[in-house]
Amino acid sequence: MADQFSFDVVSEVNMQELKNALDQATKEIKQRFDFKDSKTEITLKEKEKELVVVSDDEYKLKAVIEIIKAKCVKRGVSLKAFTYGAVEPALSGTVRQVAKIQSGLASEKAKDITKAVKDSKLKVQAQIQGEQVRVLSKSKDELQGAIALLKGKDFGVDLQFTNYR
Template identity: 85%
Template sequence: MMSAGLNCRLTEGAVRAEDLTKQQEEGIVADQSSFDVVSEVNMQEMKNVVDQATKEIKQRFDFKDSKTELTLKEKEKELVVLSDDEYKLNAVIEIIKTKCVKRGVSLKAFEYGKIEEALGATVRQVIKIQSGISSEKAKEITKAVKESKIKVQAQIQGEQVRVISKSKDDLQTAIAFLKGKDFGIDLQFTNYR
């Protein structure tokens, strides 16, 4: 009976040691807190934006008998806008922007391609939906954090930046600092622990 209880405690201790090792590998020590800086777009919200914009386009008189089409390519993270002419294409993009604002999708997440000719006397524009922080932007963010003189450390981890500090107040200050800066992309702050 005694050995089963001892075995259970040993197993729990091994799990805790395993968690500590994992945190140390990630650069987090027990007395430190952190958060991740990411740039992501909720694709379900993008679907809703496209659905609502398509519905409005079908109901508007100025788009009657036009060849206007919106196509969301989720895997490629692209939105393809097809319309009769440049004027209507720009009107569709304004509709998309309005719907994005209403649904809480940041307009900074879009990278607009050039307007090009398409088949059937139409024009097309591909809008890339940015996901993840590019290495250049990540370097820019870490540099800004280091130059801010806030007592935090910033590390680039793939397509995100992890900010670590012993003080949660310093992390809050770092979040406020990053929100005040414009890096040209939409930033979210996740995994605050």
């Protein structure tokens, strides 16, 4: 039997589910009367982990983003995964907004998570490994307690727990 059990705390977006949500949003926008003849466009840049939304004016842009949020919630994509930038003017009188997609834990968030685990008085060790945090313990019950503790706190990012063994 193993003497150490562990799990990883990560923050990732299921890109396939995000694509499906964006496809559904695009379909709805094409069908809606208030978007008829508008220059509305949703672009997902996977390599840069960005979502670019272009529309005629700020009102329509906000409506498009609300549609995207609704579709993401239905597909199980966390809204905490997006960091929206400022609305900026684009070509031919349109406006654009870029949303960064969360990938991995930022070092400050990872430090906050390890600090929360260490302050909890559970018999676990937490260590930062790149863009994830590994939590180790000799007891699976202690690991379950650490997961419950992390789920109960809001770190401003969507957390997933992987490699539980």
